[in-house]
Amino acid sequence: MLTHPTAERLRALGLTAMAEAFLELQSTAAAAELSREDWLGLLVDREATSRDNKRLTRRLREARLRQAAVIEDTDFRSPRGLDRALFLKLGGCGWIREHSHVVISGPTGVGKSWLACALGQKACREGYSVLYKRAPRLFADLATARGEGRLPRLLAALERVRLLIIDDWGPEPLTAEQRRDLLEIVDDRDDRGSLLVTSQLPLNRWHDLVGDLTIGDAIIDRIIHRAHRLELKGASLRKRKAVPEALTTDPAG
Incomplete structure (x- = not known):
């Protein structure tokens, strides 16, 4: 499998986090034991988490909260x-x-x-x-x-x-x-x-x-x-x- 072209295609589709996760899995020996379903699940989870974090960052920026309180x-x-x-x-x-x-x-x-x-x-x-x-x-x-x-x-x-x-x-x-x-x-x-x-x-x-x-x-x-x-x-x-x-x-x- 051509690793870098695949990652570049993912980036071109706007799936940057998925591309990074793909490269990480390719360089991890233990990933070879994962099923195709597990691979896909990990890639999708990484992309979803990244997008959720970006949306949260945007909402917090637009909220303009006076104090960093939780x-x-x-x-x-x-x-x-x-x-x-x-x-x-x-x-x-x-x-x-x-x-x-x-x-x-x-x-x-x-x-x-x-x-x-x-x-x-x-x-x-x-x-x-x-x-x-x-x-x-x-x-x-x-x-x-x-x-x-x-x-x-x-x-x-x-x-x-x-x-x-x-x-x-x-x-x-x-x-x-x-x-x-x-x-x-x-x-x-x-x-x-x-x-x-x-x-x-x-x-x-x-x-x-x-x-x-x-x-x-x-x-x-x-x-x-x-x-x-x-x-x-x-x-x-x-x-x-x-x-x-x-x-x-x-x-x-």
């Missing part, structure tokens, strides 16, 4: 009121399949953004498109798009994402334009996509953020009636970690 590294020991059972259930991504939402609330420093990014990363691993946006940046992008006449195109792009993460919503009240934009985003995701919202403010103060009772009811009702809630509490994790480091630092150093 649910397997979640800290359940810190006293912040994190519901372990619920969070691990959310890690299964069933809520995204059901077009439900997640709301993570709590004071600054308790890890809301980290948890949001961890769930976003898991969603990418499960094959869902994800986009992370801090609330101030999202509203700035919407304002810019409106001024440039491409707001409908941006809203359509947001609608196509299966999981939209809006991080750090509040405490500044929304303007009239921001209220309308947020209502449009939330309404577009009804039964078509999922939202993950983090905020320092508890849910009973979200009407203050929206700043309009009627629009506030429309926005909040669309989110909350299908949302899983993680309500965190306690002191900043950053402060708690900083104290031992300060105690072990040599003042003279």
Whole structure:
């Protein structure tokens, strides 16, 4: 069998990983004992794995997650009121399949953004498109798009994402334009996509953020009636970690 021409034909067909696996098997003595079915299975598995990894890399790049967080590294020991059972259930991504939402609330420093990014990363691993946006940046992008006449195109792009993460919503009240934009985003995701919202403010103060009772009811009702809630509490994790480091630092150093 002509090894290199076969590998080149595989590469020409776009089967690069399969070509590399083919060359590896050809140079491995133990491969001679494999059946033709096993050979083909190994080649196909290598190509499928390579393509899955490339798709995951692309999804993670497009998600633009703020932190490199994974649910397997979640800290359940810190006293912040994190519901372990619920969070691990959310890690299964069933809520995204059901077009439900997640709301993570709590004071600054308790890890809301980290948890949001961890769930976003898991969603990418499960094959869902994800986009992370801090609330101030999202509203700035919407304002810019409106001024440039491409707001409908941006809203359509947001609608196509299966999981939209809006991080750090509040405490500044929304303007009239921001209220309308947020209502449009939330309404577009009804039964078509999922939202993950983090905020320092508890849910009973979200009407203050929206700043309009009627629009506030429309926005909040669309989110909350299908949302899983993680309500965190306690002191900043950053402060708690900083104290031992300060105690072990040599003042003279």
